[in-house]
Amino acid sequence: MTSRVLRFLQTAYPYTLDTAAAVVVVMVYLAFAEMSTAPLWLGYPVALLVGAPLALRRSKPLVSLGIVLVAQNVATVAHITLEPYIPTAFALYTVALTCPRRVALGALGGALGLASVAVFIGEPWPDDAGLVVFLAAVCSAMWALGYTARIRRSYEARKAVEAASKAVADERMRIARELHDVVAHSLSLITVKAGVAAHVASSQPEEAQEALQVIESTSRSTLVEMRRLLGVLRSEDTTTELAPMPGMDDLPELVTRASLAGVSVSLSVSGSLPERLGLTVYRIVQESVTNVVKHAAPASCTVSIVVENASVMISVVDDGPGERVLAGGGGGHGLLGMRERVAVYGGTFSAGPLAGGGFAVRAEVPLS
Numbered sequence: 001m002t003s004r005v006l007r008f009l010q011t012a013y014p015y016t017l018d019t020a021a022a023v024v025v026v027m028v029y030l031a032f033a034e035m036s037t038a039p040l041w042l043g044y045p046v047a048l049l050v051g052a053p054l055a056l057r058r059s060k061p062l063v064s065l066g067i068v069l070v071a072q073n074v075a076t077v078a079h080i081t082l083e084p085y086i087p088t089a090f091a092l093y094t095v096a097l098t099c100p101r102r103v104a105l106g107a108l109g110g111a112l113g114l115a116s117v118a119v120f121i122g123e124p125w126p127d128d129a130g131l132v133v134f135l136a137a138v139c140s141a142m143w144a145l146g147y148t149a150r151i152r153r154s155y156e157a158r159k160a161v162e163a164a165s166k167a168v169a170d171e172r173m174r175i176a177r178e179l180h181d182v183v184a185h186s187l188s189l190i191t192v193k194a195g196v197a198a199h200v201a202s203s204q205p206e207e208a209q210e211a212l213q214v215i216e217s218t219s220r221s222t223l224v225e226m227r228r229l230l231g232v233l234r235s236e237d238t239t240t241e242l243a244p245m246p247g248m249d250d251l252p253e254l255v256t257r258a259s260l261a262g263v264s265v266s267l268s269v270s271g272s273l274p275e276r277l278g279l280t281v282y283r284i285v286q287e288s289v290t291n292v293v294k295h296a297a298p299a300s301c302t303v304s305i306v307v308e309n310a311s312v313m314i315s316v317v318d319d320g321p322g323e324r325v326l327a328g329g330g331g332g333h334g335l336l337g338m339r340e341r342v343a344v345y346g347g348t349f350s351a352g353p354l355a356g357g358g359f360a361v362r363a364e365v366p367l368s
Contacts, residue, residue, distance in 0.1 A: 018055045025051030025087050032081040046075050050087050057094040062107065065091040069111050073118035084135040085115055089142035096146030097153075108143045112136050189257055190215050192293060196262075214260045247278030248305075251285060255303070258289045262298035263318075265289060271307025277365060280345070281305060281314060284338050288316035288361040291335075296320020296359070307367075311347070314363040321357070338363065 033043025049071035053064040096104040197211035255265040299320040306313040342349040347365040
C-alpha cells in the first residue's frame with residue numbers, strides 16, 4: 001500500500017506543479033485583460049487558453065503548444081498585452097524535451113513565424129522588430145534548454161542500459177567460473193575412480209562396483225548443478241528453479257567425496273562466517289581439494305578455515321609432490337579462478353609448493 005502511494009505521489013507531483021504554473025499564468029493574463037482596452041468577453045477566454053493547456057504539457061506537448069501559441073497570438077493582435085511569449089516558450093521547452101528533433105525544430109520554427117506575424121499585423125507596438133528579436137531569443141533559449149535536457153536524459157538512459165548489460169555479462173562470467181569449478185572437481189573424481197575400477201575390475205569386482213557407484217552418484221549430482229547453472233544462462237528461460245548455492249554447510253560432503261578418490265581430508269572450521277562469503281570459501285576449498293585429487297592422490301590434506309574479527313583465513317595444505325604446479329605452466333585456470341574470487345573482496349591469495357614437500361593454498365578474505 002505504501003509503495004502504491006509513493007508511486008502515485010511521484011507521478012502526481014510534476015502534474016501538480018504544472019497545474020500551479022497554469023493557474024499563475026491564467027491569473028496574470030486575467031489581469032492583463034482587465035487592464036487592456038479589449039472586451040472582457042475576449043480577454044477572459046484568451047487568458048484561460050494561454051494558461052490552462054500548460055497543465056497538460058507533459059502528456060500532450062504539441063497540443064498544449066498549439067493552443068497556447070494561438071491564444072497568445074490573439075492576445076498580441078488584440079493588443080491585450082506586450083509580453084515576449086513566456087507561456088509559449090515554456091511549452092516549447094516541453095516539446096524539445098519529449099518530441100523527436102525534427103518535430104521539435106518544426107514546432108520552434110512554426111511558433112517563431114506565427115508569433116512574428118502576430119506582432120507585425122497587430123496594432124502598432126513600440127519597436128515591433130525589437131520585440132520579435134526578444135521573443136525569438138526567449139523561445140529559442142527555452143527550446144535549447146529542453147533539447148539539452150533530452151540529450152542528457154538519453155545519455156543517462158544509455159549508461160543505465162550499458163550498466164545493466166555489463167552486470168548481466170559479469171554475472172554470466174561468474175556462472176561460467178562456477179560451472180568450471182563444478183566440472184573440474186567432478187571429472188577429477190570420476191577419472192580417479194574410473195582408473196581404479198579399470199585396474200581392479202577382474203581381480204576385485206566388489207571394489208570396482210563401489211568405484212562405479214561413486215562415479216554414478218557424482219555424475220548425477222554434477223548434472224543437476226550443471227542444469228541449474230545453464231538454466232540461469234538461458235535468458236529466455238524465466239521459470240528455472242534455482243537450488244541453493246553451496247556454502248559452508250556443504251564442506252563435509254565435499255570432504256567425503258574427496259576421500260572416495262583416495263585423498264584423506266581433515267576439515268577444521270573455527271568461527272561463524274557470513275552467508276554471503278560461504279560460496280567463495282566453498283569454491284576455494286573445492287578447487288584446492290580438486291587439485292590434490294588430480295595431482296597428488298593418494299595423499300592427505302588439511303583444510304583450515306578460521307574466522308577472525310576482520311577476515312576469514314583459508315588454508316589448504318597437502319603432503320603430495322609440491323612441484324606439480326610447475327607442470328601446468330603456472331597453475332592453470334583453477335588457481336587463477338581462486339585468485340580472482342579473493343580479489344573481488346580485496347583479499348590476499350598465495351599458492352605454491354612447500355620447502356619440505358607438499359603444496360599449500362592460503363587466502364585471506366576481508367569480512368567487510
